[in-house]
Amino acid sequence: MTAQATSPLWTAQDASAAMNAPLTGLSDWDAHGVSIDTRTLEAGDIFFALIGEGNDGHDYVAQALEKGAACAVVSKPVEGLEADAPLIEVADTLQALEKLGIAARARSKARICAVTGSVGKTGTKEGLLHILSRQGRTHASVASYNNHIGVPLTLARMPADTEYGIFEIGMNHANEISPLVKMVRPEAAIITTVEAVHIENFSSVEDIADAKAEIFDGLQSGGVAILNQDNSHFERLKARALACGAGQIIAFGTQDMAEARVTRMSLKPDASYVTATICGHDMTYKLGVPGEHIVMNSLAMLACVHVLGADLALAGFALGEMTPPEGRGRRIEINLARGSFLIIDESYNANPTSMRAVMQALGNTPPGSRGRRIAVVGDMLELGDHAAAAHAGLSAPIVENSIDLVFACGPLMKNLWDALPANTRGAYADTSAELAPRVVKEIASGDVVMIKGSLGSRMARVLEALKALGPEAQPKKNNNEELV
Ligand SMILES: Nc1ncnc2c1ncn2[C@@H]1O[C@H](COP(=O)(O)OP(=O)(O)O)[C@@H](O)[C@H]1O
Ligand SMILES: [Mg+2]
The missing domain is CATH 3.90.190.20 (Mur ligase, C-terminal domain)
Structure with missing residues (x-):
């Protein structure tokens, strides 16, 4: 592996301590990334051999090490490896990934936000990444890595010196968000909107709202819930946030009482032009991704920028340069x-x-x-x-x-x-x-x-x-x- 200028993401000792599991084979490695898939693995990654339906990561351990993985985390013997292959042997590889994620969170001083909602999670997460990465070292979920694997993986990949962390958290069923957000422990939680998406797994839209509200289960005490006041489930979500110990609710949308509200918008084919008040700050900005729904998401983004202590004026400029992600507009x-x-x-x-x-x-x-x-x-x-x-x-x-x-x-x-x-x-x-x-x-x-x-x-x-x-x-x- 080539020498890296930056400090390692994980030393062998730190990774082993985080997973509470011993190092075997070569143990003087440093890791610069975390991977669960040899197709995208890069030299210097820790490779987790996850066991999925019909696919066992242990079948790819040799390939991962050949591609230069710093080490492989395994839960059973793998044949055909060199005697000194760098391994961490654990009882359960997914649990080990969670432990590494939790350790990454524990060592971090980053200002962290979690995003959920029926639609607009990835767009909002990408928008925040775009804005905040211009203001500090920002780490965010890749693509829609928002489930029981994606969330701990994103945590485990978070560099120790991250200043802003943005985590997308999704769900298809009740009780999925709660354990994930407890690992993330955000100071701000956004629910973009609640709609009848994945409704086949729920008996009502209220049940969906309650499942989204699980995001407050991991909110830091006194943290901020950023909620869509134009959505009919606003009061339900707000009550749940307060019951979970939120210190502040920031409503966003079009209503006069919303702390993050749009006062004027001009919707053009390739951009929107918005005048808004964000927590007492008046601002006018261009939004490089068109559509009224994106205007609403931008209010949540700006409220979050404010909560995380970043600069709103710089954020306004960054929004103008945003472009729609592939397949999404x-x-x-x-x-x-x-x-x-x-x-x-x-x-x-x-x-x-x-x-x-x-x-x-x-x-x-x-x-x-x-x-x-x-x-x-x-x-x-x-x-x-x-x-x-x-x-x-x-x-x-x-x-x-x-x-x-x-x-x-x-x-x-x-x-x-x-x-x-x-x-x-x-x-x-x-x-x-x-x-x-x-x-x-x-x-x-x-x-x-x-x-x-x-x-x-x-x-x-x-x-x-x-x-x-x-x-x-x-x-x-x-x-x-x-x-x-
Ligand atoms: N607030 C919103 N209201 C309605 N549609 C939205 C909203 N935000 C985004 N969308 C649309 O929903 C689709 C999915 O967006 P995306 O950000 O990928 O959401 P998710 O990650 O929640 O699946 C896109 O077509 C996008 O334009
Ligand atoms: Mg998504």
């Missing part, structure tokens, strides 16, 4: 032989709440000359008994947002297809693979095409087919960004 302009069309790539995921938010964003995007607003939508999964009505119910936002043409795929989207006004019906197919060529045939210069569906609906196939129609246009320089 990224805009791609494709050149055709004549003219071009615009893709709004929302292929990463979908539920009724985000689908409506994005249809509104499509409505705010004017097509080019003779172009149309086109929605290409695939099934929204995990909706249980609500599925048929939730899909059919999308015909209203389609009409409200002047969407000209709808292409739909999947058995659930048949409900929408049947509910659509006839003049908005583009085509319906069983799968995204069958739908893609139908969309391709229809696209013309000036069109704006929004693609969205649950990950399982594989809407990325439509995205790839459309991207193959021509080269990507170079993003236009936006004069708002540059001073002369």
Whole structure:
């Protein structure tokens, strides 16, 4: 391994003490990262051999060490290793990862925030990372690493000198958030919003609110709960936060009483312009990710920035430079032989709440000359008994947002297809693979095409087919960004 300029993430001694397990083999290593997957492992990582359904990390220990892992954490003998292979032998590798995460938290002086909610967790986490990394050493979850593995992994990866830590915490069932947030021990906890997402695992939306409110179980005593006052579950969440010992509630949204409130907003196709009051500070900022829902998330981000003691004015500038993450609103302009069309790539995921938010964003995007607003939508999964009505119910936002043409795929989207006004019906197919060529045939210069569906609906196939129609246009320089 090459020498690293920075101090190690974990020395062998510290890692062994954290996991309360002895070192075997070579024991003079330093680690600079933590990995659970040899495909992404880097030299110098500690490799945890986790045992999953149908996959056992112990089968990859030799490969991990060949790739330069500093050591491997194992719970059973692995054959074919060198006699002095650097190992830490534990009873349970996931528990060992949790212990390392807890030790990382214990040694840290970072100001820490946890983010949960039915939608907007990753966007809010990424926004905070973008803002705070300009102001201090910031550590955050990768992608949506928000579950019983992702959270301890993110903790274990947190450098000792981190100043700001941002943790996404998710759940599909009750009692999942509570143990995770107790490891994270945030001083600020954000609940973006509560909606009927993963409703098939719950008997009511109130039960979902209660499961989200588990985030307060790990809130530091006197910590701050940042809650969406426009959401109908606000009072329920607030009561729960106070009962858990929160010292302050910061409400965000559009209402006059909200401590973090928007007073004006101008929603443009590629950005929003916002005037807001954040805990007594008036500010005006540009938001580089369009959509009213992102404006709401930005209020939560700024409230959090304030709580963590970072600078609001710098945060305002940073928001202007934000761009949508891949699959979550990224805009791609494709050149055709004549003219071009615009893709709004929302292929990463979908539920009724985000689908409506994005249809509104499509409505705010004017097509080019003779172009149309086109929605290409695939099934929204995990909706249980609500599925048929939730899909059919999308015909209203389609009409409200002047969407000209709808292409739909999947058995659930048949409900929408049947509910659509006839003049908005583009085509319906069983799968995204069958739908893609139908969309391709229809696209013309000036069109704006929004693609969205649950990950399982594989809407990325439509995205790839459309991207193959021509080269990507170079993003236009936006004069708002540059001073002369
Ligand atoms: N506050 C919000 N209200 C409605 N939709 C939202 C909100 N925040 C984000 N979204 C949309 O939800 C989808 C998922 O966003 P993401 O940040 O990945 O959420 P999560 O991590 O909670 O799954 C995206 O389409 C995004 O534009
Ligand atoms: Mg996420």
